[in-house]
Amino acid sequence: MLQTLRTEVYEANLELVRRGLVIYTFGNASAVSPEERLIVIKPSGVPYDQMRPGDMVITDLDGRVVEGSLRPSSDLPTHAALYCAFPSIGGIAHTHSRHATAWAQACREIPCLGTTHADYFCGSIPVTEALSPNEIESDYEANTGAAIIRLLQGRDPLGCPAALVAGHAPFFWGKSVTDAVHTAVIVEELAAMAWQAMTINPSVQPLSSALRDKHYFRKHGPKAYYGQK
Amino acid sequence: MLQTLRTEVYEANLELVRRGLVIYTFGNASAVSPEERLIVIKPSGVPYDQMRPGDMVITDLDGRVVEGSLRPSSDLPTHAALYCAFPSIGGIAHTHSRHATAWAQACREIPCLGTTHADYFCGSIPVTEALSPNEIESDYEANTGAAIIRLLQGRDPLGCPAALVAGHAPFFWGKSVTDAVHTAVIVEELAAMAWQAMTINPSVQPLSSALRDKHYFRKHGPKAYYGQK
Amino acid sequence: MLQTLRTEVYEANLELVRRGLVIYTFGNASAVSPEERLIVIKPSGVPYDQMRPGDMVITDLDGRVVEGSLRPSSDLPTHAALYCAFPSIGGIAHTHSRHATAWAQACREIPCLGTTHADYFCGSIPVTEALSPNEIESDYEANTGAAIIRLLQGRDPLGCPAALVAGHAPFFWGKSVTDAVHTAVIVEELAAMAWQAMTINPSVQPLSSALRDKHYFRKHGPKAYYGQK
Amino acid sequence: MLQTLRTEVYEANLELVRRGLVIYTFGNASAVSPEERLIVIKPSGVPYDQMRPGDMVITDLDGRVVEGSLRPSSDLPTHAALYCAFPSIGGIAHTHSRHATAWAQACREIPCLGTTHADYFCGSIPVTEALSPNEIESDYEANTGAAIIRLLQGRDPLGCPAALVAGHAPFFWGKSVTDAVHTAVIVEELAAMAWQAMTINPSVQPLSSALRDKHYFRKHGPKAYYGQK
Numbered sequence: 001m002l003q004t005l006r007t008e009v010y011e012a013n014l015e016l017v018r019r020g021l022v023i024y025t026f027g028n029a030s031a032v033s034p035e036e037r038l039i040v041i042k043p044s045g046v047p048y049d050q051m052r053p054g055d056m057v058i059t060d061l062d063g064r065v066v067e068g069s070l071r072p073s074s075d076l077p078t079h080a081a082l083y084c085a086f087p088s089i090g091g092i093a094h095t096h097s098r099h100a101t102a103w104a105q106a107c108r109e110i111p112c113l114g115t116t117h118a119d120y121f122c123g124s125i126p127v128t129e130a131l132s133p134n135e136i137e138s139d140y141e142a143n144t145g146a147a148i149i150r151l152l153q154g155r156d157p158l159g160c161p162a163a164l165v166a167g168h169a170p171f172f173w174g175k176s177v178t179d180a181v182h183t184a185v186i187v188e189e190l191a192a193m194a195w196q197a198m199t200i201n202p203s204v205q206p207l208s209s210a211l212r213d214k215h216y217f218r219k220h221g222p223k224a225y226y227g228q229k
Numbered sequence: 230m231l232q233t234l235r236t237e238v239y240e241a242n243l244e245l246v247r248r249g250l251v252i253y254t255f256g257n258a259s260a261v262s263p264e265e266r267l268i269v270i271k272p273s274g275v276p277y278d279q280m281r282p283g284d285m286v287i288t289d290l291d292g293r294v295v296e297g298s299l300r301p302s303s304d305l306p307t308h309a310a311l312y313c314a315f316p317s318i319g320g321i322a323h324t325h326s327r328h329a330t331a332w333a334q335a336c337r338e339i340p341c342l343g344t345t346h347a348d349y350f351c352g353s354i355p356v357t358e359a360l361s362p363n364e365i366e367s368d369y370e371a372n373t374g375a376a377i378i379r380l381l382q383g384r385d386p387l388g389c390p391a392a393l394v395a396g397h398a399p400f401f402w403g404k405s406v407t408d409a410v411h412t413a414v415i416v417e418e419l420a421a422m423a424w425q426a427m428t429i430n431p432s433v434q435p436l437s438s439a440l441r442d443k444h445y446f447r448k449h450g451p452k453a454y455y456g457q458k
Numbered sequence: 459m460l461q462t463l464r465t466e467v468y469e470a471n472l473e474l475v476r477r478g479l480v481i482y483t484f485g486n487a488s489a490v491s492p493e494e495r496l497i498v499i500k501p502s503g504v505p506y507d508q509m510r511p512g513d514m515v516i517t518d519l520d521g522r523v524v525e526g527s528l529r530p531s532s533d534l535p536t537h538a539a540l541y542c543a544f545p546s547i548g549g550i551a552h553t554h555s556r557h558a559t560a561w562a563q564a565c566r567e568i569p570c571l572g573t574t575h576a577d578y579f580c581g582s583i584p585v586t587e588a589l590s591p592n593e594i595e596s597d598y599e600a601n602t603g604a605a606i607i608r609l610l611q612g613r614d615p616l617g618c619p620a621a622l623v624a625g626h627a628p629f630f631w632g633k634s635v636t637d638a639v640h641t642a643v644i645v646e647e648l649a650a651m652a653w654q655a656m657t658i659n660p661s662v663q664p665l666s667s668a669l670r671d672k673h674y675f676r677k678h679g680p681k682a683y684y685g686q687k
Numbered sequence: 688m689l690q691t692l693r694t695e696v697y698e699a700n701l702e703l704v705r706r707g708l709v710i711y712t713f714g715n716a717s718a719v720s721p722e723e724r725l726i727v728i729k730p731s732g733v734p735y736d737q738m739r740p741g742d743m744v745i746t747d748l749d750g751r752v753v754e755g756s757l758r759p760s761s762d763l764p765t766h767a768a769l770y771c772a773f774p775s776i777g778g779i780a781h782t783h784s785r786h787a788t789a790w791a792q793a794c795r796e797i798p799c800l801g802t803t804h805a806d807y808f809c810g811s812i813p814v815t816e817a818l819s820p821n822e823i824e825s826d827y828e829a830n831t832g833a834a835i836i837r838l839l840q841g842r843d844p845l846g847c848p849a850a851l852v853a854g855h856a857p858f859f860w861g862k863s864v865t866d867a868v869h870t871a872v873i874v875e876e877l878a879a880m881a882w883q884a885m886t887i888n889p890s891v892q893p894l895s896s897a898l899r900d901k902h903y904f905r906k907h908g909p910k911a912y913y914g915q916k
Contacts, residue, residue, distance in 0.1 A: 023418060024411070025456075026345070045456030074447065074455045096345045098418065102425035105343040106433050114563040115626040116484070116554045133439040140443055167436050168344045182482070189481060189556065195429055196560035196653055204564050207625050210591040214598055218532065226532045227483075227503030252876060253869070254914075255803070274914030303905065303913045325803045327876065331883035334801040335891050362897040369901055396894050397802045424887055572792040573855045574713070574783045640711070647710060647785065654789035654882055662793050665854050668820040672827055676761065684761045685712075685732030 001058060001067050002040055005031050009040045010053040012093065012177040017048050019185050021097040028073040029093040031177040032083045037061055041079060043070035074141065081145025082173060086157040091177025093184045096169045099191035100184075103127070104164035110190060111206045113197050117190045118207055118215035120161070125187060126151050127164040144168070159220075162187050230287060230296050231269055234260050238269045239282040241322065241406040246277050248414050250326040257302040258322040260406040261312045266290055270308060272299035303370065310374025311402060315386040320406025322413045325398045328420035329413075332356070333393035339419060340435045342426050346419045347436055347444035349390070354416060355380050356393040373397070388449075391416050459516060459525050460498055463489050467498045468511040470551065470635040475506050477643050479555040486531040487551040489635040490541045495519055499537060501528035532599065539603025540631060544615040549635025551642045554627045557649035558642075561585070562622035568648060569664045571655050575648045576665055576673035577684075578619070583645060584609050585622040602626070617678075620645050688745060688754050689727055692718050696727045697740040699780065699864040704735050706872050708784040715760040716780040718864040719770045724748055728766060730757035761828065768832025769860060773844040778864025780871045783856045786878035787871075790814070791851035797877060798893045800884050804877045805894055805902035807848070812874060813838050814851040831855070846907075849874050 012029040016022040025048070030041035039059045046055060057068035063080050065072065073079075079092045095101075103110050103125075110125040112118055117125075128147040135143040148163045148171060161183045162172045170187060174180040197204050206212075219226045241258040245251040254277070259270035268288045275284060286297035292309050294301065302308075308321045324330075332339050332354075339354040341347055357376040364372040377392045377400060390412045391401045399416060403409040426433050435441075448455045470487040474480040483506070488499035497517045504513060515526035521538050523530065531537075537550045553559075561568050561583075568583040570576055575583075586605040593601040606621045606629060619641045620630045628645060632638040655662050664670075677684045699716040703709040712735070717728035726746045733742060744755035750767050752759065760766075766779045782788075790797050790812075797812040799805055804812075815834040822830040835850045835858060848870045849859045857874060861867040884891050893899075906913045 023414065043457070071457055096343075096418075098422055099425065101343060101345060102422045103429060105422060105426035106430035108430050113625070114554075114559060116559060130437065131440065133437070136437075136439045136443045140447075167342070167440055185481065189554075193556055193560045193563060195425055196557065197563035199428060199657060200561060200653055201564035201566050208588065208591070208594075210594045211589065211625055214594045218598075228501070228529055252872065272915070300915055325801075325876075327880055328883065330801060330803060331880045331887060334880060334884035335888035337888050359895065360898065362895070365895075365897045365901045369905075396800070396898055424883055428886060571854070572783075572788060574788060643710065647783075651785055651789045651792060654786065655792035657886060658790060658882055659793035659795050666817065666820070666823075668823045669818065669854055672823045676827075686730070686758055 002033055002036075002038065005033055005040050006056045006058075007053045009042070009056050009091075009177055010051065012091070012181045013042050013051070014048060015181050016093065016095055016184065019181075021095040021184055021188055022048070027093065027095040027097075028075055029091065029177050029181060030073070030076075030079045031091040032089075034090065037083075038066060039076070039079060039083060041072050041076055043068070044073050046070065075144075077139070077141035078145040078148075078171070081142050082148060082171070085145075085149045086152075086173070088156070088158055088175075089173045090175050091173065091180040093172045093177065093180040094169065095172075095184055095188075097184065097188045099195060100164065100170040100187050102195065103191050104169050105167060107166045109164065110187075110194050112212055113194050113204060113206060115207070115211065115215040116193065118212040119219050120183065120186050120190075122159060122212060122216040122220075124206070125162050125164060125170075125190070126160070128166050130166050231262055231265075231267065234262055234269050235285045235287075236282045238271070238285050238320075238406055239280065241320070241410045242271050242280070243277060244410050245322060245324060245413065248410075250324045250413055250417055251277070256322065256324040256326075257304055258320065258406050258410060259302070259305075259308045260320040261318075263319065266312075267295060268305070268308060268312060270301050270305055272297070273302050275299065304373075306368065306370035307374040307377075307400070310371050311377060311400070314374075314378040315381075315402065317385070317387055317404075318402045319404050320402065320409040322401045322406065322409040323398065324401075324413055324417075326413065326417045328424060329393065329399040329416050331424065332420050333398050334396060336395045338393065339416075339423050341441055342423050342433060342435060344436070344440065344444040345422065347441040348448050349412065349415050349419075351388060351441060351445040351449075353435070354391050354393060354399075354419070355389070357395050359395050460491055460494075460496065463491055463498050464514045464516075465511045467500070467514050467549075467635055468509065470549070470639045471500050471509070472506060473639050474551065474553055474642065477639075479553040479642055479646055480506070485551065485553040485555075486533055487549065487635050487639060488531070488534075488537045489549040490547075492548065495541075496524060497534070497537060497541060499530045499534055501526070502531050504528065533602075535597065535599035536603040536606075536629070539600050540606060540629070543603075543607040544610075544631065546614070546616055546633075547631045548633050549631065549638040551630045551635065551638040552627065553630075553642055553646075555642065555646045557653060558622065558628040558645050560653065561649050562627050563625060565624045567622065568645070568652050570670055571652050571662060571664060573665070573669065573673040574651065576670040577677050578641065578644050578648070580617060580670060580674040580678075582664070583620050583622060583628075583648070584618070586624050588624050689720055689723075689725065692720055692727050693743045693745075694740045696729065696743050696778075696864055697738065699778070699868045700729050700738070701735060702868050703780060703782060703871065706868075708782040708871055708875055709735070714780065714782040714784075715762055716778065716864050716868060717760070717763075717766045718778040719776075721777065724770075725753060726763070726766060726770060728759050728763055730755070731760050733757065762831075764826070764828035765832040765835075765858070768829050769835060769858070772832070772836040773839075773860065775843070775845055775862075776860045777862050778860065778867040780859045780864065780867040781856065782859075782871055782875075784871065784875045786882060787851065787857040787874050789882065790878050791856050792854060794853045796851065797874075797881050799899055800881050800891055800893060802894070802898065802902040803880065805899040806906050807870065807873050807877070809846060809899060809903040809907075811893070812849050812851060812857075812877070813847070815853050817853050
């Protein structure tokens with residue numbers, strides 16, 4: 001069932017490790033099948049070097065296991081909430097990678113300080129509000145998804161393919177799980193560069209809207225002219 | 230004698246090197262056998278690439294060598310003190326890994342700034358008081374253990390599996406030496422993220438107790454729901 | 459056509475990846491042929507592990523493709539502007555490498571704080587003025603080149619083989635593309651050291667002109683005595 | 688001639704590269720033969736991957752080449768000055784490694800903030816005064832040695848096996864060139880930890896003399912009890 005997607009999700013999880021974004025079992029990646037609307041996600045707490053494509057868990061959008069003998073990632077309700085709210089996305093990744101997580105812990109959005117950032121995000125990478133004690137105590141993972149959804153309200157999620165959860169860590173998404181992992185790699189680099197730029201010049205300002213838009217739309221939308229298409 | 234434990238201790242010491250936590254002979258790891266209450270520990274100052282499982286030294290809880298032709302790690306009295314005070318622990322690791330040691334040198338506890346931290350520690354990673362000149366001059370290594378024991382007074386040591394020794398470096402422990410090394414890897418990452426988060430937002434606050442407890446108890450205790458158990 | 463230069467450009471692009479200066483398709487390198495004045499440049503957005511020497515694109519100095527079926531790097535007009543203005547240079551590299559880009563994002567020149575720097579640059583690594591909205595909106599890449607050219611006005615470009623584009627990233631050049639990549643590696647290291655030196659001593663001063671000149675001219679010009687020549 | 692020492696110097700130079708302390712041709716290492724008092728040193732500006740043991744240059748203490756067809760490292764007069772002033776040392780290494788060089792560029796000694804440091808240095812790693820323009824303009828490299836010698840005045844050089852040259856970079860020495868390289872690796876780590884400790888706690892104090900001496904003399908002198916001797 002969903003063999004191709006299962007393999008893509010498996011490979012995406014391994015790529016997080018290879019890129020140095022995940023140690024032990026800190027992260028997870030999932031995809032949703034476009035027709036059946038089934039989620040394929042990493043099992044919870046299984047060491048990456050023992051994981052096989054067949055260990056991926058398949059669930060419905062309510063988080064009920066449809067196939068697989070292992071328990072799904074404990075962050076599944078966050079993934080499910082995002083898939084329900086954002087029908088245009090096909091994959092999600094979540095890491096506790098060092099630099100992006102430092103910004104999440106600092107409860108600060110990552111400002112758009114350079115064209116590297118603007119090539120991927122037309123503005124800051126936003127950070128959620130803190131969850132209330134009630135939201136934490138019941139349905140915590142689903143409420144984490146809800147906080148991200150509130151943050152993105154009124155925006156195209158593919159136009160802002162990542163968010164920081166305050167005090168926690170980043171989530172990334174995209175048309176596919178492969179794209180989500182690609183964004184995870186990029187954001188880790190953006191987070192490192194923004195941190196260093198801020199310590200070099202504490203009064204550094206975000207990029208002008210002209211330069212930000214130039215770079216963003218050089219790669220996105222109908223007037224894009226980067227790459228081979 | 231204690232072949233299995235000897236191999237586990239040997240492997241744990243090598244894992245510290247593979248994970249980049251130890252250069253040259255800076256660190257050490259040990260285990261205690263549950264029945265005989267014998268300590269298996271790395272020999273002192275032997276290069277890791279020449280070390281063999283048979284080089285591990287076996288001592289009693291008073292630090293007397295029971296088996297082995299090499300001298301045990303000079304930190305043995307610290308390990309022994311912890312095994313005597315904390316009967317629930319089965320292994321100890323000690324490193325001078327960069328980020329955690331920087332916090333120890335700064336004489337600052339590592340605050341719980343994020344869920345990555347709260348997945349392992351339900352609060353700060355504490356730092357000891359400075360030893361007095363008397364404590365340094367006689368029985369220094371045992372007194373280092375005593376300072377850690379005072380710091381943990383009234384707490385379950387498995388609920389706080391690491392401490393920073395002020396001006397020195399971190400110690401880690403757990404049910405097994407493998408667990409202690411796992412914690413060493415995690416704490417190094419937590420130390421790096423906390424350092425960066427503090428420089429991004431100098432007034433960053435510790436995680437709310439609600440979020441901290443949520444993450445800690447998601448992985449620990451009777452209501453845990455992370456992983457495959 | 460231009461097989462040797464094509465291979466050198468291909469290898470230079472791969473060297474940027476091997477040296478950790480480029481992830482995904484963030485950078486580019488090119489060379490100009492001394493006689494035909496043709497530019498050999500990386501294609502736009504092609505993954506490095508799929509790229510072959512034959513994928514390099516050959517254009518004239520106006521940026522018109524002379525040979526090659528792929529689109530050239532979108533930064534080609536910047537390269538072309540530099541080749542036109544600086545006839546003495548034979549190669550250009552562009553990266554978004556972490557440390558140098560952090561300085562560009564901070565809109566700060568990299569001061570000459572040590573002899574490592576003075577071995578390569580007889581002064582700061584300068585940073586451009588911000589482009590105006592007009593310059594961004596039309597002929598952006600050519601105007602980026604123009605900003606670098608203005609910055610170097612009246613100087614020998616081989617005496618200052620790099621510049622930071624404000625809010626963007628560094629460009630490097632040299633007698634050959636191999637030299638330009640060498641400079642990219644050096645500047646990344648200089649940027650990291652200057653950042654750390656500034657945080658250790660916020661009032662750190664640039665090197666005295668005596669020490670700066672000593673090191674620069676130990677390696678450059680008629681009185682050089684470094685190396686085997 | 689001096690085949691064993693030649694090979695040891697060659698290996699020491701390669702070890703600087705393997706340990707990540709040297710890129711391109713930034714560093715050098717040498718040894719002095721105890722009887723003939725001849726210096727074996729790396730040639731100037733030869734890429735490490737093309738260097739062979741036979742390329743090492745042999746000179747007398749006045750820097751005159753005795754054997755070898757290549758030019759010796761341009762820093763030879765610094766090495767020679769140290770060998771003349773410090774008869775107890777047998778080897779020297781010089782790097783521009785990132786963290787130690789940042790301290791040298793900041794013109795700040797590396798304070799003894801922890802036991803890792805005190806295991807090797809019984810106090811700060813000192814930094815030289817700036818050279819005068821006259822000292823820079825004539826006999827620069829020999830005067831660099833003289834500045835280090837002044838800094839160590841009245842001390843056993845083996846008790847302080849490294850110094851930072853202000854605005855330049857660190858020099859390391861020891862009984863052998865292998866020891867000098869070992870110290871280079873350690874100091875790079877100490878420099879990184881001290882930098883981070885200072886940013887975590889800007890008012891961090893050096894280790895108490897009691898703890899500093901305890902660790903230093905645990906490894907050095909007649910009462911040492913670290914290791915297998």
